[in-house]
Amino acid sequence: MAEKNVLLSIENLSVKFRVRGRVLTAIRNVSLDIYENESIAIVGESGSGKSVFTKTFAGMLDSNGFVDEGNIIFNDETLSDTTVKLSSGARSTIESAAAKLNEAARLELGAGTYQKILELESKLREKSSLSDEEAAKAEQERLDIIARRTDLYNLKQTLDPRKEKDKIKEATAQIAALDKELKALEQRNKQAAQAKKAAVQADAAFQKEYHQEHGRLQAQYEKEIAGQISQETRKRNEILAKEIYLSVGRYGLHQRMRYVRKLLAALKEAMKLGVDLNDEGQRNAVFDGVTFRVRYLDETPESLHGTCIINLAKVQYAKDWSQIRGRRIATVFQDPMTSLNPIITIGKQITSIILKHQDCTEAEARRRALELMHKVGIPNAVARFDDYPFQYSGGMRQRIVIAIALSCQPKILICDEPTTALDVTIQAQILKLIKDLQRDFGYTIVFITHDLGVVANIADRVAVLYAGQIVELGTVEEVFYDPRHPYTWALLSSLPQLAQKNTKLYSITGTPPSLYNSIVGDAFAPRNPYCLKIDTLLEPPMFRVTDTHFAKTWLLDPNAPKVEKPEGIKDIHEKLVAAFNI
Numbered sequence: 001m002a003e004k005n006v007l008l009s010i011e012n013l014s015v016k017f018r019v020r021g022r023v024l025t026a027i028r029n030v031s032l033d034i035y036e037n038e039s040i041a042i043v044g045e046s047g048s049g050k051s052v053f054t055k056t057f058a059g060m061l062d063s064n065g066f067v068d069e070g071n072i073i074f075n076d077e078t079l080s081d082t083t084v085k086l087s088s089g090a091r092s093t094i095e096s097a098a099a100k101l102n103e104a105a106r107l108e109l110g111a112g113t114y115q116k117i118l119e120l121e122s123k124l125r126e127k128s129s130l131s132d133e134e135a136a137k138a139e140q141e142r143l144d145i146i147a148r149r150t151d152l153y154n155l156k157q158t159l160d161p162r163k164e165k166d167k168i169k170e171a172t173a174q175i176a177a178l179d180k181e182l183k184a185l186e187q188r189n190k191q192a193a194q195a196k197k198a199a200v201q202a203d204a205a206f207q208k209e210y211h212q213e214h215g216r217l218q219a220q221y222e223k224e225i226a227g228q229i230s231q232e233t234r235k236r237n238e239i240l241a242k243e244i245y246l247s248v249g250r251y252g253l254h255q256r257m258r259y260v261r262k263l264l265a266a267l268k269e270a271m272k273l274g275v276d277l278n279d280e281g282q283r284n285a286v287f288d289g290v291t292f293r294v295r296y297l298d299e300t301p302e303s304l305h306g307t308c309i310i311n312l313a314k315v316q317y318a319k320d321w322s323q324i325r326g327r328r329i330a331t332v333f334q335d336p337m338t339s340l341n342p343i344i345t346i347g348k349q350i351t352s353i354i355l356k357h358q359d360c361t362e363a364e365a366r367r368r369a370l371e372l373m374h375k376v377g378i379p380n381a382v383a384r385f386d387d388y389p390f391q392y393s394g395g396m397r398q399r400i401v402i403a404i405a406l407s408c409q410p411k412i413l414i415c416d417e418p419t420t421a422l423d424v425t426i427q428a429q430i431l432k433l434i435k436d437l438q439r440d441f442g443y444t445i446v447f448i449t450h451d452l453g454v455v456a457n458i459a460d461r462v463a464v465l466y467a468g469q470i471v472e473l474g475t476v477e478e479v480f481y482d483p484r485h486p487y488t489w490a491l492l493s494s495l496p497q498l499a500q501k502n503t504k505l506y507s508i509t510g511t512p513p514s515l516y517n518s519i520v521g522d523a524f525a526p527r528n529p530y531c532l533k534i535d536t537l538l539e540p541p542m543f544r545v546t547d548t549h550f551a552k553t554w555l556l557d558p559n560a561p562k563v564e565k566p567e568g569i570k571d572i573h574e575k576l577v578a579a580f581n582i
Contacts, residue, residue: 004035006075007411007444008057013070013313015049015056015468021150022143024515026052026065028468034412039438039445041455041476043491044465047512050448053465054414057312058329059321071288072312076328076411080308082294084249086301093257097264098241104268105233110224111274117217124210128197130189138189142182147516149178236278239296240267246294246306247287251317262290288314327357330405331414332434336397339404340389346373347385350404357408372403375440376433395426402433406441413438415447419454431458452495456480461548464488467512467523470542474549481573483565484543484551486528492569506568522554530555530563 015027026049034040042050055061057072084090107114130138156171200206244267248259270277270286277283280295287293292314294306315321333339341349350369354360360368366385373381376399389397398418405413415434419427435458438445447458455462455476462479464472464487472485483489493506510527513519522528525535534540534554543556555563564570 004038006033007036008034009071009073009075010034010057011071011073013053013056013072014068015052015061015065016068017062017065019064019516020154022147022516025068026468026515027056028519029070030468030470032463032470032473034444034446036411036444037438037442038460039435039447039458040461040463041447041449041459042463042465043449043452043455045450045508045512048465049468050450050465051416052468054331054416054446054448058331058414059312059315059325060331067313070313074310074312074324074328076310078411079310079323079328082246082249082306082308084246084304086299086303090245090304093260094241094245097244097260098238100264101237101240101267102229102234104264104271105229105237106225106227107268107272108233108274109227109229110221111272113217113221113224114272115274117214117221120210120214120217124200127206128200129193130196134192138185141185145178145182145185149175149182152178240277242296242299242304243287243294243306246296246304247291247308249294249304250319255317259291263287266290284309284311291316292320326353326410327408328410329412329414330408330410331416332398332401332405332418334417334420336394336401337389339401340397342389345386345388346392346400350400350407353404353407368407369403372407373400375437376400376403376406377429378403394422395429398422398426398430399433402430402437406437406443409441410443413443413445415445417449417451420451427454428457434458452480452491464491467519468515469523469552471524471553472551473542474545474551478546478549482545482549483569484545484549484556485524485553486530486555487524488551489566489569490527492572493566506566522552532560 010030010032013027013030014025017024017026030053042053044050052061052065055065056067057074061067126132129135152171152175156168156175159168159171161168244260244263247263248256251259266286266289267277270282275282275286277286284293287309288311292308292310294308296304296306298305310324312324315324340346347366347369350372351362351365354365354368355362358365370381370385373385378384378396378399384392389400392400401418413434418434419430422430431454434445437443445458447454449455459476461473461475463470464479464485466487472479472483472488474482479488480492483492490506490508494508496505508527513523513526519539521537522531522535522540525531528535532554538554540552540554540557542550542552544550545556554560
C-alpha cells in the first residue's frame with residue numbers, strides 16, 4: 001500500500017449525537033488512510049458505527065450529529081485546483097486585507113507576554129471559582145441527574161393512563177424530586193463559587209501582587225507591540241491576503257466579504273496568541289474555523305491560482321457539499337426502492353444527476369445515461385429508459401442505483417450494505433458488477449457490511465469496527481488468515497460457512513457497550529473470553545503486527561500471556577477457499 005496515493009486521510013475523528021438531552025459518542029478517535037483505487041471493507045456488528053463513519057465524509061450525518069474533533073482530508077486534485085479572477089475589486093480587497101494583516105502582525109511581537117497575561121488571568125479565575133476538577137465533577141453530576149430525568153420522562157410517556165395511573169404518579173413524583181435535586185445542585189455550586197470569589201477579593205496581599213504583576217506585563221506588552229514588523233512578515237501577509245481571497249472566491253459577493261472579515265479576525269487572533277502561521281498545519285487550522293484554506297501557488301495578471309485543502313470535517317458552507325457529494329463521493333444504499341423515486345422514470349433519474357453536476361445538453365445526458373445502463377448490465381437499455389422503478393426487479397433496481405452513483409464518475413463509491421435486500425444469487429452479480437466497474441471508472445470502494453463472506457470477495461483491506469473504534473486493520477488475507485483481535489476471532493467463529501457438522505454455531509455473548517457513557521479500558525472487555533485485567537483498566541494502543549496489519553488489543557503486548565486463537569478458526573485457509581473462493 002505504501003506506493004499508493006492517499007485519497008482520504010481520517011485523523012483522530014470523533015463524531016457525537018445529541019439524543020434526548022444526552023450526548024452519544026458514535027465514533028471515537030478513529031484514524032485511517034484510504035488509498036486511490038483500493039477496496040476497503042468496514043466490518044462490525046449493527047451499531048458499531050460503520051454507517052455513521054462513512055456518512056461523516058459524505059456529509060450525510062443526521063441533523064443532531066456533529067464532528068466533535070478530528071480531520072478528514074480529501075486529496076482530490078479536481079476539486080482542489082482553484083482559480084479566481086483578479087478584477088479591480090479583487091485587487092482592492094487583497095490590498096486592504098494585506099494592510100490589516102500588517103497592522104495585526106505587530107501583535108505577534110508581544111505574543112509571549114500576552115500568553116503570560118492570559119496565564120495570570122487564568123490563575124485568578126481558578127482561584128475565584130470552582131477548579132477545573134470541581135467544575136467537571138459538578139457538570140458530571142448535573143448530566144447524570146438530567147439523564148435519569150430524561151429516562152423517567154420517556155418511560156412515563158409509554159405508560160397507559162387508564163391502566164397504570166399509579167406508575168404515572170410515581171414517575172411524576174420522581175421527576176419532581178430530580179428537578180429539586182438539580183436545582184439544589186446548581187445552588188450549591190453557585191454558593192461555592194461565590195465563597196471562593198469573596199475569599200480572593202478579601203485577600204489584600206494576593207490582590208496587590210496580582211495587580212502589580214498584571215500592570216507590569218500589560219506595560220511590557222504595549223511596548224512590544226509598538227515595534228515594527230519585518231519585511232519577511234510583510235511578504236507572508238501578502239501571501240495570506242491572496243490566500244484569503246482564493247479561499248472565498250467561490251462565494252457570492254455578500255458572503256465573500258463576510259468571510260473575508262471572519263478570516264481577518266481569525267488570523268488577527270492567531271497572531272495575538274503567537275500561532276506560527278508559517279507552519280502549514282497551524283495555518284490550515286486557523287482557516288478551517290471559517291472555511292477551506294486555498295494555498296497560494298502562483299498568479300497571472302488576470303488570475304490567482306491555488307490548491308484547496310479540503311477538510312470534510314470542517315465543511316461549513318452547504319453548497320460545498322453539492323460539489324463533493326454525488327460528484328466526487330457517491331453512495332449506494334441497502335434498499336434500491338428507497339433510493340429511487342417511484343413516480344419518475346429511470347432515465348429521468350439518471351439524466352437529472354448528470355445535468356446537475358456536469359455541463360452538458362439533455363441529448364448528451366441521455367446518451368451518457370444509456371451508456372451507463374448498458375455498463376451496469378440493463379438489457380435493451382433504450383426500450384427500458386422510460387420505465388418506472390416498479391417495472392424493474394430488485395437486482396435491476398440496484399444496478400440503476402449504481403449507475404446513478406457512477407454518473408458523475410466519483411473518486412469514492414460508498415457501498416452501504418448494497419446487497420442486503422437482494423436474493424443471494426443476485427448478491428454475487430452485484431458484487432462482481434461493482435468490482436468490474438472499478439476497473440473502468442477507477443474509483444475507490446468503501447464497502448460497509450457485517451457479512452464477512454462479502455468482504456472476502458470484494459475487499460483489498462479490512463477495518464474491523466467495534467463501539468466506534470477500529471480494533472483491527474489489515475489486508476483481507478491478514479484479517480482472515482491471521483486475525484489478532486478477540487473481536488475479529490469472534491466474528492470469524494460465528495460464520496455459518498465455517499461451522500462444522502454436528503457442532504454448535506458460535507455466538508458472541510452480551511451486547512456492545514452504551515456509547516452514552518465514557519468507556520474505560522477495552523470496550524470489548526465485558527464480552528471477551530480472553531479478557532486480561534488491564535483490559536478493564538486501560539485502553540489498548542494500536543499494536544503493529546506487520547507494515548499493513550494492526551490490532552488494538554493488549555494480547556499483543558510483549559508482556560501479555562500467550563493466548564491461542566479459538567480452535568474453530570485455526571488453519572482456516574482451506575475452509576475459506578471452499579466457502580468464499582479466496
